[in-house]
Amino acid sequence: MFPGSKNRNRKRRADTLEWHHDDSAGADTFAPPIARRRHTDISVNVDGLSSTQNSYVHAPASPTKSRPSEPIYRDDYLLHQMGLEMQVEYGLPGVPDAVEGEEFEEDVDPQYQRHLDDNAVDEGIVKTRRKRTPADNPLRKWLDERDNFLLELLRQDGRGTSSPTCQDCHTADGTVRCLDCYGARMVCKDCVVPSHHQNPLHRIEIWNTTHFEPSSLKALGLVMQLGHSLGTRCINPRPAPGDRFIILHTNGIHDVALNFCACPTAETDTVQLLRAGLYPATTQSPETAASIIALEFYHILTFESKASAFEFHNTLSRLTDNTGTIDVPDRYAELLRMLRQWRNLKMLKRAGRGHDPAGLEATKEGECAVLCPACPQPGKNLEHDWQNAPEAIQWLFALFLGNDANFRMVRKKVSSEAADPTLSAGWSYFCEMTKYREIVDKAGEQKKERSTCVKHHAVGDANTSRFANLATSGIGTTDCARHMMKRPTSVGDLQQGEKYVNMDQIFFSSITHPHDTVSQPPGPSELPPSPSPIPSPSHYGPEAPPSATKAEDYVRIVASYDIACQWSIHLWERMEAFPERIQIDREGKTFIFLVPKFHLPAHVTKCHIAYSFNLTVGVGRTDGEAPERGWSFINPLAASTKEMGPASYRETIDDHFGDWNHKKVTGLGKLLIRRLRVAVAGRDDHVLDFYSYSDSLPAKSVLLWTDEVENWEKDAACTNPFAPTTKKINQNDVRLALANEDTANLKHDKVALVHEEITPGILIAQGMEIEAQQIRLKADCKPDAAATSLQLTKLQERKNTLRRKIKAWTVVQLLYMPEVAPLRAAAERAACQSKATTESFDIPLYLPSSLPSCTRTQCVLYEYEFRLRRAQAYEMLDSLRGHLQLRHHMYKYKDKNVRGQSASTRSNNLLSKVKQKADASAMQYRTARAALVKLTSILGDFGKGWDMSLKELHEEDIRAFTDDAEGETRAEKLKREKRKGLGEGKKKLSWIWMVTGVGGDGEDVGLQEALRIQWCKARARAMRWSEEVLILREEMQRVLAFFGWHAEWWDKQAHRRTDLSPEAAKGVAAYAFKQARIRRSLRSSYDDLWRTTWQSIEHGIGANNAVLNLPTSRFITLYPESA
DSSP states (O other): OTTOOOOOOOOOOOOOOOOOOOOOOTTOOOOOOEEEEEEEEEOTTTTEEEEEEEEEEEEEESSOOOOOOOOOOOHHHHHHOOOOOOOHHHSSOOOOOOOOOOOOOOSOOHHHHHHHTTOOSSOOOOOOOOOOOGGGOHHHHHHHHHEEEEEEEEHHSOOOTOOOOOOOOSSOOOOOOESSSSTTOOOOOHHGGGGGOOOOTEEEEEESSSEEEOOOOOTTTTTTEEESSOOOOOOSSSEEEOEEEEETTTEEEEEEEEEEEEEEEOOOOHHHHHHHTTTOSSSSSEEEEEEHHHHHHHHHHHHOOOOOOOHHHHHHHHHOOOOOOOOOOOOOHHHHHHHHHHHHHHHHHHTTTGTTTOOOOOOOTTSOOOOTTTTTTTTTTTTTGGSSOOOGGGGGGEEEEEEEEESSOOOEEEEETTSOOOOOSSSBBBBBBBHHHHHHHHSSSSOOOOOOSSSSHHTTTTTOOTTTTEEEEEEEEEEEETTTTTTEEEEEESSSSHHHHHHHHHHHHHHHHHHOOSOOOGGGGOOOOOOSSSSSSSGTTSSOOOOOOGGOOOEEEEEEEETHHHHHHTHHHHTTTSSSGOOOOOOTTTEEEEETTTTGGSOTHHHHHTTEEEESSOOOOOOOOOHHHHHHHHHGGHHHTTSSOOHHHHHHHHHHOOOOHHHHHHHHHHHHHHHHHHHHHHHHHHHHHHHHHHSSSSSHHHHHHHHHHHHHOOOTOOOOTTOOOOOOHHHHHHHHHHHHHHHHHHTTTSSOOSSSSOOOHHHHHHHHHHHHHHHHHHHOOOOOOOOHHHHHHHOOOOOOOOHHHHHHHHHHHHHTTTTTTHHHHHHHHHHHHHHHOOGGGGOOOOGGSSSTTTTOHHHHHHHHHHHHHHHHHHHHHHHHHHHHHHHHHHHHHHHHHOSSSSHHHHHHHHHHHHHHHHHHHHHHHHHHHHEEEEHHHHHHTTTTTTTTTTTTGGGOOOOOOOOOOTOHHHHHHHHHHHHHTTTGGGOOOOGGTTTOOSSOHHHHHHHHHHHHHHHHHHHHHHHHHHHHHHHHHHHHHHHHHHHHHHHHHHHHHHOOOOOOOOOHHHHHHHHHHHHHHHHHHHHHHHHHHHHHHHHGSSTTTTTGGGTTTOOGGGGGGGOOOOO
8 A cells, every 4th residue: 555665764662660768767567469559640730639540450569668558539638638738737747657448430531621620610529420220320321232232343344335336426336435524325436536625635535336345546546636726727747756745634644646836937846735735744845744624733742742743643553454454654854853843833933033123033032932921021011110119019010930950851871952953942831941951051060058957869869870871861941939830941961950149040040031022012102091090901911012021120029949058048149150141130039948748757856937928918819829829730741851852851741741831721710610619717716816815815925926926027036936945855865865875885785785786776666666566556456347258368467477576576675685585485395285366466565664663674675775765755645636636627628628428428438537546546655654653663763754744645635726515516605605504705615735845844834835835836827827818819910911911912913014025914913913812812701700709808807918918909809890
């Protein structure tokens, strides 16, 4: 069918599966053989909604796990997310571990679920399908009809009811049918060709008396004539070279007969092809083309699926012949070239570069990027006098940026800049590479700086050699931190990890680049008169001459980075070494550096306050995690981009970033209204909680704390009211101290070395870890009649692993505590005599605190255990408080949002899991305290006074900070308090909330500190939610203003070029007017969508913004009038 096709060599890539083990120390282990593993990808959208996607692999289980390898279900993830929210919002020490949850229906497509969530107007719980009954299950219904479906498919392989003669001329034999024409009519060879001059790429089959066999329109005599309108005969046709032309279309790869027009007035071959809807693979004597429809199809397909060009080419090849018996032309190299050119042309077209009389070479850096309409763009979506707004509300116009690096987007050492020339040098999201590399090369190795925080891999790995075999180790970006959009000239490739020189340059480029990225805006003489003194959408842009947006235009920049605590220290010093063009004039500007909420808990304690979004004025509910969320959409592209040349790599990523931004722009309407509805409700809830809490406290204390927190917000050098004055104790600190003491004792021969690796401190610490595992395992082994065979197998494997751990530990224990040998032997004899199997979680460990009164061991072991037990008790109290706060938060959420039996059941299941975690923490606290009591009786005055803060824990002590009866509705709470005559000021706080650190805190001191910290956090929550409402209000205004400005801009582009033919000028103008209409349509639809919800801002207890203490200003009350 394709004579003369050349077989081209293709690289064969082996499919590999990399299986990484998790070797966490001290965790429960089990090693089942090959098993079917369920892998769950969990993603969270910008609003906090989660979705999951499952896949299954057969692979060996990880030999070391902290708990059984169980699938993570949606309930578990919601539980984890709520715990995470509590951790970053309330500063809690930890979150509940993942626990087994209910599995949702497997036929719910998680990508479709995510699509529904992203396009929902109302915020709600994760959507799930209702349970289907056998009566309405469409799949089961289909089974009854499956035979009929199969027969109909088979029927289509025959002639069916068609007559033997042609259905057009009714004379010749009807032996030909078209697979792509509707109806599959049987016609003759003479009739099929005239009817397909408009559809020359349809697929043809011919009946050979027994079955259909593939043929082609070329074989039947159809010739495509270019250069003339359909039906017009060319007097001087010129066949394609070799009378053979290959066209790639959505239905396959076609060998067609094609004639170019060789008339004296004919256009070039490439122009003739383009006007016929075909994109040529070369500019000289083209022999291959792709239909524009196919290029458009793949362009969108790769955005949504990240399918590679190789996969698309193979798809077309198999659509042409799926048997391997026909030699299908290989046009993969040509397809790659055409796709790359197509992406470039589409980018230039959408940026309006074809409307600029200066031509494409006048394109500026970043000019082809899709801008974020909601971010402040001076001259485009801000009022001309926005800089005159009161200083107290300047945070409304803050630019939020987020830095991050992605090490999945690597590139191998393939090709070079010379062999792979760029088509767009810094025209969109990547920085211009020549300038970028010049600065990086000049900087050399990164200077090591002394860290004031934990060791961050981003800093420590900057000069490592693990990237030696890669040309690019990843990419760094500076994103819009509130709307997850990529910014112009704000992406750069990395060479050796997250070097400061790379991230600094990307950050500076993002801020200092003149973002007039849609060519020269219209001048003041071209602008329409202002319709009214009331600022309307057209007022925000064109009424004043829009100028390039530079760093000087911003007065407040909030930068988020997971290592901001280290990166920001010498940032301005490092800036001095950069070229002047990307240096920032900081005069009159405020720069705030913060750490994203999810990353902050991994930092040292002082960072939790100094770099916290929750405690920073004017940031609303921004979390700084936007760059992290965005990586999930680009990571699947890494499989193809890692093999690309440098320019292809950048342009492909640029293309996908552009589509990402476009989707974000078209989704802003629903995104912002969802956020606003959540923010208004959250504002009122948290403001009410704050007012109620403040009313329950002495006015003198509230005034004192208000002064303290306001002073700290103005000057960070003042006393921090959020920080406890006492130091918290934890087991890791104690273990480190014991290890240091063991080292000193061994150095001075104060103790005998009886084991090369395990010291006395390590022995006791490991014993307590095993004890904790016993408690967890015993709780998990409660009888469950519904347990599956797999669950029972995993439990047994955990038992076996724990038994092996205990056996290994007891061998070392006998070296340090030989007195336990008789005790253990007696226990084993008793077990043998009773013929009962002792479960691994019931095996006595005989730690020093559990020895009989008549048995004694070394005094140092008692002291070590005492110190570890005290730290354990404090940690378990922290954990218990965290679970109680989470449970209280979940009760409030359930009371307000959950309706219906199914949703209530699911919420109750989640609550029961949190309760189990709280009960486990309480049990471990009681175990630790009982050990302390025993050890105190032996050690005497050692550690005296610990029981002043670590009191006996009763069931009535286990309650949330607010002392609400959990699970009751607000109405039930009011009735209960009225019945009991309790006011907020008469509630008794549980003692567990008064324990703030180490030492004998008095009840009054501990209580006052706990109340102060909780009051400051309640105030911060009320302020952040109130700020979020105002920021969203401003963002909505900016979006409408930006669309109005952009529509005006496109209108002005329609007739800028005077060098065009009338036909080309019509197309240029039509495209400009179409783009202007799209912007106006977006603006109108968003305005209609938001207007009703906008009114809710002015209602509710927090509507007056009293908690923010802001001055009266039109900037916080204005909403644009409809155009």
